[in-house]
Amino acid sequence: MMKKIKKEDFLDYLKNWGKIVEIEEGIDVKDLFLPKEEIYLVFHKKKDSVEQDEFRNIERKVVFNIPPCYAKSIELLDFNFLREPLDSFYKERRDSILVVVKACRNPHNFCFCTSLGNSPFDRKGDIFIFEKDGYYFAEPLTDRAKEVLAWDKYEDVSQDEFKEVELEKQKVEKEIEKFDIVNLDKKLYSVFNDKIWKELSFRCVNCGACTFHCPVCYCFDIQDVDRTNWGYRERVWDSCMFSIYSYETSGHNPRAERHARMRNRIMHKFAYYPVSYKEYQCVGCGKCVEVCPTGFDIREALLRLKEVVNE
Numbered sequence: 001m002m003k004k005i006k007k008e009d010f011l012d013y014l015k016n017w018g019k020i021v022e023i024e025e026g027i028d029v030k031d032l033f034l035p036k037e038e039i040y041l042v043f044h045k046k047k048d049s050v051e052q053d054e055f056r057n058i059e060r061k062v063v064f065n066i067p068p069c070y071a072k073s074i075e076l077l078d079f080n081f082l083r084e085p086l087d088s089f090y091k092e093r094r095d096s097i098l099v100v101v102k103a104c105r106n107p108h109n110f111c112f113c114t115s116l117g118n119s120p121f122d123r124k125g126d127i128f129i130f131e132k133d134g135y136y137f138a139e140p141l142t143d144r145a146k147e148v149l150a151w152d153k154y155e156d157v158s159q160d161e162f163k164e165v166e167l168e169k170q171k172v173e174k175e176i177e178k179f180d181i182v183n184l185d186k187k188l189y190s191v192f193n194d195k196i197w198k199e200l201s202f203r204c205v206n207c208g209a210c211t212f213h214c215p216v217c218y219c220f221d222i223q224d225v226d227r228t229n230w231g232y233r234e235r236v237w238d239s240c241m242f243s244i245y246s247y248e249t250s251g252h253n254p255r256a257e258r259h260a261r262m263r264n265r266i267m268h269k270f271a272y273y274p275v276s277y278k279e280y281q282c283v284g285c286g287k288c289v290e291v292c293p294t295g296f297d298i299r300e301a302l303l304r305l306k307e308v309v310n311e
């Protein structure tokens, strides 16, 4: 049940849980859960030995105002990093973050979340909120959220107020471009060797911006950095759009050509990933469209692929 809580009261409770990080323009949500650089270990070389540092100090955070599409992307990252074998670095950070999701009332021109079965009002994360006249209508969705405050002492959102939330949801959903890609995942295999991939990748310069800004892309590399008396091992973001990403030590590169890299990016999101997780590896946030320097639009690519698989 949704509760009606004064904004300042609600924020006071959250501050007790952890440091509030408000999501606004310029804050990279993925970086909070899967940092661009994450140190695995630090070592110091001594005369006859090597000593390892205790260096991790993870602070509790409340990530506040996450839009539902980004909350969905965290669920998809969880599928990957919390399955066996569990990624303990990811889990430690994930457990230290309380996710407060805010209804998205101002979708932009690049959004297409509804085409992928999502909604800008999806109740996700630990707590879902809707802002109204100095109050939050808030709903706890996980056990730890239930412990953040004494929910019972707050009044329920009235039926009229609840109706208002539903009407706003319908209004916002109508503003978002919606198209149909039902069953595209199964059909994509039939066009694996089609010339469509050359057409789609024609304007791509393999800068990797789409993958770095995508909240769901999680390709990474492990690097060892060796200094004179010390060194460290770290995980850093990588991108399947880079030409050397799949370069093998033998000298062979299975995705040396640009169209093969574009095909891999789209097939991974819309064909391979659904086999393992029964979900597309895309939340329809449109960030890749917004940042591509050459105007590649994944929505146009999906619609073009739909035409080709049905020819």
Ligand code: SF4
Residues within 6 Å of the ligand: 210, 213, 214, 215, 216, 217, 269, 281, 282, 283, 284, 285, 286, 287, 288, 289, 298
């Ligand atoms: S729209 Fe683009 S950036 Fe957003 S999840 Fe899908 S592929 Fe990633």
Ligand code: SF4
Residues within 6 Å of the ligand: 203, 204, 205, 206, 207, 208, 209, 210, 211, 241, 291, 292, 293, 294, 295, 296
């Ligand atoms: S952002 Fe655009 S140009 Fe850069 S790799 Fe992605 S699709 Fe290619």
